[in-house]
Amino acid sequence: MATKDIVYIALFAALMAVLGVFPPLMIPALGIPITAQSMGPMLMGGILGARRGTLSMLLFLALVAVGLPLLSGGRGGLAPFVGPWSGFIYGWLAATFVIGWLTERFWNRLSFPLAFVIAVIGGIGIIYLVGIPWYAAMSGMGLVEAFVGSAVAFIPGDLVKAGVAAAVIIAVRRAYPLIAPRASARSA
Template structure:
């Protein structure tokens, strides 16, 4: 790993902290707020690639674990890793990796539709595939209840996927950081 990689990983961990500064939007009857931070893994994976994107999310979660209040609403510390949203937090690492992996494989053909698809797969499908079952387990609720409770967040995540895809494609043209992989 070179200095440039370390700087980019730290930069995207900092970007996650900035996204956490946006106030969470509370949804009635649902204990989990809508936040801007789910945009971070999409950007990290699509801009940095699989390895660096996942490492930036892991660094961010390490900073949260040591007590820095970087999550939306000023939350931080080990307690957040015992709550019902822990699956979504760890899903950020997997999401950044999957988005980065998909982006690296199709780098030469990457346009908005493909970048958007990558963000949908990694940023929604992967995060929810990890987050929903973990919420079910931690909260002790049926899987269907957990899935129904997560459903209202999907439209906002689709909007975040559109934003991320636009940023990824723009940066690919102007200042590419991902290297094509076969």
């Protein structure tokens, strides 16, 4: 792995930590915080790609696991990985990979609308696909009830985050692309 790849991985793990500085907005009925950190997987995958983005998220999660208070609200250690809302954290890892993979596949056609759709698929769809069933199982809430509660509380803000992430992804792609175009994209 090249030195610049290691720097990008560390830089985006640090960006994820910075997104945790913004105080969480707790939804009392669900006990799940709304955080800026859910935009992190969108940025990591969309800017770094699947491999480097996923490694960056793994680095961030490892730093949290060893006790650094990098999650929104100053949380760290192993406790955040076993609570009712932990599935959303695991969803970040899957979402980062999916967003990176999709961004790489559509690199030659990447536009704001497409980047937005990719951010929504990974940053909302994948995270909810992992997080909501985990939350329902751990909290004793029904799956439909957990989904409806999450959809009402989180989707509007997550759509805004996906829009911001898509704009940043496109701006970085134009100014300083960190994902190399695939061979087929270069010849097109």
